[in-house]
Amino acid sequence: MDFFAIIWLIFIIMTFIPVIKQKRIEKVRVRLIRKIEDKTNSKLIALIHRQEALSFLGIPFRRFINIEDSEDILRAIRMTSDDKKIVIVIHTPGGLVLAAEQIAHAIKKHPSKVTVIVPHYAMSGGTLLALAADEIVMDENAVLGPVDPQIGNYPAPSIVKVVEEKSVDEIDDKTLILGDVAQKAIVQIKDLVKKLLEGKMDEEKVNRVADVLTEGYWTHDYPITVEKLKGLGINVRTDLFKEIYQLMELYPQAGHRRPSVQYINSIQ
Known part of the structure; x- marks a missing residue:
């Protein structure tokens, strides 16, 4: 085997390593x-948007709620x-209003109890x-956000104010x-x-x-804490169980040369 053949072989192996690693992680996810x-006697649906290296060459992509997500979740709910x-475990920056609204309606209509977990x-x-769920369970430091419509690059309430x-x-x-358009979006x-x-x-x-x-009381990216949600009268629990955190660890961010955060876990 000549030098160039070895280089090509190494390139092919390095190309497939992210794909193989991803398949292994997916198997562990399914087991968890x-x-x-089994622990909750329920159907679990994970809507977790990370910047994951999922492509053939391991190139990271940003994720958000889209029509494909709504199709998959509606199908999962329909089959339950x-x-x-x-x-439903949710970790997301948001996304398309149409897709989110479809999912929310499906959650609201399910006859049995629906719990949304926000780690x-x-x-x-x-x-x-x-908000569509019967019950919200959050980490004590987790947050939700305002739902004021965005028209292009601007918040609808600000356009109306102008x-x-x-x-x-x-x-x-x-x-x-x-x-x-902004006024109509707010009403909707x-x-x-x-x-x-x-x-x-x-x-x-x-x-x-x-x-x-x-109505734009806060900026669109304002973090609404558990305390603020309770102050609004929204019922929120904070008793997450450890398997949820373990599940989140199986949706890693795309790899970097060095970690931004590093620590030694002393909890056994």
Whole structure:
């Protein structure tokens, strides 16, 4: 075997190593998911968005809630019997409103109890999924986020504020159109939040939560802590079990030359 053949062989082996590693991790995930299902007597669905090296060459891709996610989760819920509880582990920065709304409606309609577990964060569309569940369980340091609509690169409440505060003569047609779309988007998302919370708290609290989450009280990336959620009247538990953290470890970030955080685990 000549030198160039050896180089090619090494290149091929290095190319397939990420794929083989990913397959091994997926097998371990399946075993742990089955263990959690047995422990909770439920169907477990994981919606975990990491920057994972999943491609043929190990190139990382950013993940968010998309139509493929909604199709997969709707299929999983549809295949779960009406008398079977569902547990959904969510770790996401958000994503498409259409996809998140479809999933939220499916969660709301499932006859048996649905629990959403948030180990770290569930922002934007992820928050809608949490609100749709019968029960929210979070790590004590985990957060949800506002669900105010985003129109292009701008928050809808801010666009509406500009249109309201400036004279029509000072606003161009494009901004006026964006203002109209923004107002409609806020109304739509607010109505959705109210429907998701219906029956979980009194009407006054539902309206207050819907206003706070959709009308730009906070920036879109503002972390809403467990304490703030409870202050809004949203029932949240913080008793996560260790298997959830173990599951999160099986969705690693894409590899780097050196870790950004390093420590020695002294807990056995």
